[in-house]
Amino acid sequence: MVTVDTDTVRLSEEQRLVQRSVQQICDDFGADYWREKDVEGEYPQEFVDVLSEEGWMGALVPEEYGGAAMTTKEVVVMMDEIAASGGGFSAAQAIHGGIYNTPPIVNYGSEEMKSELLPKVARGEVSIQSFALTEPNAGSDSTSIETFAKKDGDEYVLNGQKIWTSRVDATDYIVVVARTTPKSEVEKRTRGISMFLVDKEDAFDQGGLETSAIPKTASGCVHSYEMWFKDLRIPGGNLIGEEGEGFYQVLDGLNEERLVIAAECVGLGEAAIERGVEYATEREVFGESIGSNQAVQHPLAEAYAHVQAAKQMTFDGAEAVEDAESQEVGARANMAKYLASEAAFEAADAAVQTHGGFGIATEYDVERYLREARLTRLVPITQQLILNYLGETVLGMPRSY
Numbered sequence: 183m184v185t186v187d188t189d190t191v192r193l194s195e196e197q198r199l200v201q202r203s204v205q206q207i208c209d210d211f212g213a214d215y216w217r218e219k220d221v222e223g224e225y226p227q228e229f230v231d232v233l234s235e236e237g238w239m240g241a242l243v244p245e246e247y248g249g250a251a252m253t254t255k256e257v258v259v260m261m262d263e264i265a266a267s268g269g270g271f272s273a274a275q276a277i278h279g280g281i282y283n284t285p286p287i288v289n290y291g292s293e294e295m296k297s298e299l300l301p302k303v304a305r306g307e308v309s310i311q312s313f314a315l316t317e318p319n320a321g322s323d324s325t326s327i328e329t330f331a332k333k334d335g336d337e338y339v340l341n342g343q344k345i346w347t348s349r350v351d352a353t354d355y356i357v358v359v360a361r362t363t364p365k366s367e368v369e370k371r372t373r374g375i376s377m378f379l380v381d382k383e384d385a386f387d388q389g390g391l392e393t394s395a396i397p398k399t400a401s402g403c404v405h406s407y408e409m410w411f412k413d414l415r416i417p418g419g420n421l422i423g424e425e426g427e428g429f430y431q432v433l434d435g436l437n438e439e440r441l442v443i444a445a446e447c448v449g450l451g452e453a454a455i456e457r458g459v460e461y462a463t464e465r466e467v468f469g470e471s472i473g474s475n476q477a478v479q480h481p482l483a484e485a486y487a488h489v490q491a492a493k494q495m496t497f498d499g500a501e502a503v504e505d506a507e508s509q510e511v512g513a514r515a516n517m518a519k520y521l522a523s524e525a526a527f528e529a530a531d532a533a534v535q536t537h538g539g540f541g542i543a544t545e546y547d548v549e550r551y552l553r554e555a556r557l558t559r560l561v562p563i564t565q566q567l568i569l570n571y572l573g574e575t576v577l578g579m580p581r582s583y
């Protein structure tokens with residue numbers, strides 16, 4: 183298969199090195215590995231162990247704490263490569279939280295928290311894989327969270343329910359977003375929210391945390407949980423940043439992370455097209471390769487053009503992070519994520535159709551890619567909410583909510 187070389191997205195020598203190094207790791211985890219993990223519903227610990235041992239979990243940890251201090255563009259290259267290797271969105275998501283839960287600690291954590299935790303994260307000894315914001319009554323409308331952390335002397339007491347918190351089985355710490363002032367008592371709904379670092383083992387030991395995995399149909403190897411906090415005592419030192427300012431801390435860095443999610447979708451689309459083209463070339467029906475029929479060829483070619491367009495938008499957006507204004511980065515990141523999800527879905531759907539009946543057989547992987555691509559239209563934010571952002575913040579139209 184002829185692929186557009188990533189030269190078209192202009193990689194520097196350092197970015198190319200990231201790509202080659204990640205590719206080498208991924209080569210040891212082929213399609214069979216990811217298929218089995220999805221079918222068995224098993225977290226890809228072996229894959230994560232290799233990345234941890236080689237320091238990739240410290241991608242966003244500053245050098246002074248032993249991390250790799252990678253740029254957004256480098257992480258974009260890394261995650262695109264992981265997903266495109268055949269691991270898909272799930273492979274990238276297996277480590278996504280571990281990388282993206284460090285910036286709040288780097289940017290807002292106390293010096294004590296940073297020097298205690300970050301070097302261990304960079305060495306792969308400790309993981310901060312989970313981020314708990316969503317609740318049964320607060321998904322898209324995240325300022326409506328009700329989980330409450332009440333100050334009690336030097337500690338906080340946490341009560342409430344979270345839903346969809348991912349990788350709780352694979353983490354040492356959970357970043358929990360909770361109200362410290364009820365929504366009814368703040369003059370602006372984005373205020374009165376705080377961010378805490380919860381030690382999972384301590385929470386279980388105290389009997390202050392209960393979890394239950396949510397059965398689901400996509401991303402079988404990355405588990406998501408419902409969690410209940412009951413009078414969980416958190417040391418005051420585990421408050422991340424300033425009390426009441428947590429929502430702004432959540433927003434900080436969100437655009438950069440969104441570009442990385444877009445790259446994960448791009449990689450998924452690339453993997454799906456590769457499998458579709460492979461099958462279209464090999465499979466013969468009526469005595470000729472099915473790929474010679476334009477009805478088979480064109481959907482793959484069209485999806486390819488859309489995936490590459492999303493890739494350009496994503497990689498250019500990541501390049502712009504360094505010097506563009508946050509408003510511009512926000513527009514680019516949201517467009518990239520929107521386009522990349524749609525392109526990944528189109529690519530996976532074309533790959534399934536190309537496979538005929540085998541499109542839904544697990545052994546060809548494309549049905550897994552389709553399930554994952556569908557998921558990318560829902561998380562970490564739905565496509566509609568991205569369009570709301572573009573319509574209101576970028577195009578300046580009125581807000582309905």
Ligand SMILES: Cc1cc2nc3c(=O)[nH]c(=O)nc-3n(C[C@H](O)[C@H](O)[C@H](O)COP(=O)(O)OP(=O)(O)OC[C@H]3O[C@@H](n4cnc5c(N)ncnc54)[C@H](O)[C@@H]3O)c2cc1C
Pocket residue numbers: 312313314315316320321322323345346347348349401406557560561562563564565566567570583
């Ligand atoms: C596999 C998976 C993993 C996840 N991992 C995490 C995690 O680790 N941590 C975490 O905190 N959360 C996580 N989430 C939660 C995820 O972020 C939410 O599901 C997502 O933000 C949508 O919220 P919701 O499901 O409550 O949908 P709702 O907010 O209930 O929305 C339902 C539908 O209504 C639409 N809608 C609502 N309001 C509007 C509006 N004003 N305009 C247009 N359309 C609207 C939405 O787009 C959506 O289609 C995960 C979810 C999944 C499925």
